[in-house]
Amino acid sequence: MSMITLFRTSQIYALDQIKNVLASHIRQLPDKVSSIGVPLKILRYEFPCEPVDILTWLHNQHVPCKIYWSGRGKGTFEIGGIGVADVVEGKDDINYTEVFALMEDRLCLDNPNLRYYGGVSFYGAAGDPAWQSFGGYRFVVPRFELLRREDQTVLAFNIAFKDIDKDNVAAILEELDRIDFAPTTTYRRPPKVTARHDYPDRQGWEAAFAQTKGEGGKFRYDKIVLARKSVFDFDVYIDPVALLKHLKDKTSQCFHFCFQTDKTAAFLGASPERLYKRVGDRIETEAVAGTSPRGASREEEAALERELLNCSKNALEHRYVVDAIREALGGLCADVRADAKARLVKLEGGQHLVTRFESVLHPGVYDNAIIARLHPTPAVAGCPKEEALRAIHEIEPFDRGWYAGPVGYVGHEQSEFAVAIRSALVNHDKLSLYAGAGIVEGSTAQGEWNEIETKIGNFIDVFNRK
Template identity: 40%
Template sequence: MPTPPSTSSCIEAIASKPGCSTVRYTWTRTSPSRRWPSFRGRSPGPIVLPLAPMPHPSFTGTPAAAEDLVQARQALARAVRRVLGHRNGATEQAPRVRQVQVPLPPLDPFRWLQAQTLFPRVYWSGRHDAEARCGVGAAHLLAADADADVDALQRLLAPVLAGSEAPVRYLGGLRFDAARPTAPRWRPFGTYRFVLPRFELHGAGEDARLVCNLLLPFDYERADAILAELDALVLEEGPPRGSLSLPTARDDRPGLEGWRDNIRWALHAFASSTLEKVVLARRALFHLEAPIDPYLLLSNLQPATPNCFHFCFQFEPGAAFLGASPERLFHRAGRQIRSEAVAGTRPRGASDLDDARLRDELLRSEKDQREHAYVRDSIERALVPLCEHLHVDARASVMRLARGRHLVSGVHGTLRPGATDFEVLRRLHPTPAVGGYPTAPALEAIRTLESFDRGWYAGPVGWIGPDAAEFAVAIRSGLVEGARLALYSGAGIVRGSTPEAEWDEIEHKISDFINVLGLDLRRAK
């Protein structure tokens, strides 16, 4: 263990037992005003610190002391050199991830991401997560741009996960429809992108820590490059970024007349084919006065959309995909799996009485219950072959959001031994909540009717690790490209749907973004 330096902060190493893929460093601050957690001796495994709730974007923690950040960078560099400089004589064949980490003073995650110059940059916060995951750079990037599917992803990722331990998470997502050609604006995201960030910011407050991911054996030969990346990493949070840009124009695709034509087409198909439900989407493209910072946008969106999954993926400069989705695709912990059917929508009321009326109206609606049943039954059929037992709520309840509500049915069970996250992804996506029912004719209808590329909108986004995984459905989302913001949302069309009601439902669904930006709700002409 290195000798502590004679300064106000002393660095103490945490040794890992043989085979442990996590090495952590911590310092004990001798100032009486605050003490950093200290651990001595050998760890029985990765140390998990108790985590405080994720701060809101109005985070007001103490600014990080320059000396503390210098100490953190130096400690992490020593840890990286130690791991990469002690390669065993035997040649390693199987890939695995090793982590080293040091504590940091409290940092605002959004301002920390804003300050970075490395790419990719990613942000993920689950519906009830105690902490968010922020990552920059790439220790390992899995990317496919054409002719790829979940099977290809499994072949690349499964061997790495098999040799790695619990804290490791690859973050990313997949296109809604891999069979459709990729539009230029979606090329930075490809068919799929999953990244193991080189550096991650975990935790909040005094539990904040900086993690460096090392992919072995490959990184043994890249020590100098990794240390150069560490030098380029900005540890300080950036300054406040001011206000969001105002819009100068809006373009809807399709427009209202085109939307009416699409609904009429779908209603005719229900009467003349096997199609029973199709989810049709719209894209509202806003042109803004100046380029918009995606992390500033998300920092304003997150507190306005509680009970949602919040995410941002930026794989290269100039394009970021972000959103606040209320819909879980699935969560796995060990062999326990959870999913949910979310379909059927009403807004919140202007008063308690109005709110109760809209809730009861949704629960009694034959049309919404029928639309919901397609989703619930499809998820059950998809998961039954993978599970030892599965429970599906027999009746839908109501999911309350800040500005809306949905019918929701919970699904949970135990996976069969050997069932993988990749099989779950293959069987669940796309659910009838974002595609339709039956799946094949619904996808064909979407390809026929929608004149824009959905890209990652309505696709699975989230993370996957050795012992757990979580994916949301990327609805209520937007694509930031400089001074342009494309918002995407859809509506489930079934018998009884009307063009005007479904148009208004989509306007309500994108209202969270619109309210944050102060955008004009009026439809483009």
């Protein structure tokens, strides 16, 4: 066994007493460590507490490193984390087998709530200096977590055995003392936009779109997804957690995430797309492709629904993703079950076609194999995959970084990743918004440009709040 939970209780603590209770346990660690375990293990304390809004708590903490994750929809798992108890990271391309083995060595069955949170870049090594602090991959066990599962709120503390000595414990106690459990906060109003630059701009987009066609105007690929980066300058620095709060208020049916590496450096977003969820040996995934706006009236909404469901271009784009996921799962699972036909999923400002899959993994199949086979899907790359990836790298005038990569968490019994679309990179007073469009035979440059504008609309609406 490579990990244990040192302390767990069913008692519910008041917010004004929980720090003192946890501090008393932390102080005893240097005297207990030699009789408890080995350096590889990570100890975890869990204390149920009075309910407090997770984002409120996270916003009130004045620390550089913050993590936020919430599942899709109401009542799902939600966590805010601060500090670093353990980290698995690298600047280069990820070796999924090695990286996931490092995390699995520290994860065990009797500590199901200990998880690594993080993500992987779309390409691997970061080329743009703005992405340097995120690297090719980065997974963190937070030092302190406030999480909500079902109807219970829990404060958790994590520490690796190798870090248990009197000096470290003294520093951790100081960190604990600075944690603010105030039940309310004041979110700053979104700052004012002073400039916007698109990469590529309209002319560049037309040129990029033209590169998807060969002689005689014949489309070169079955499908290719080209993205755009829109950089907004603001009059003051951006508060990542405040921005996520405003975004989450508008995007309830999405996964929400924020990986903050410094006070004004973060990657955050509201993604409608699950890459996969694993619970034990069961896996769920989905194909999300095909997009249209929402209607301003009931009649317009119904017309747009019919258009999306019957549009040959959207049906073709969706089918490529469905076929690719089915093929990927075929090497991982014994029996793949999928929706008989695509459904509509409605979001604020847009709607998509979705086909859901579920199955049981073959014995010996773990997260490293799942993520390596599923990422990237044709929903964010294209097909044939390798040809599309080469073209994206040549055509797009920017580094995708973590955009469209897998973000989520890894645990022993459960792991979940979303696809990091509808996302943004915060860099002091600049915000880079990323979104892409699936291009197939019949697509138009104007239509795909408009689709991208729809996809970043929720962010732009946040800026325009009065």
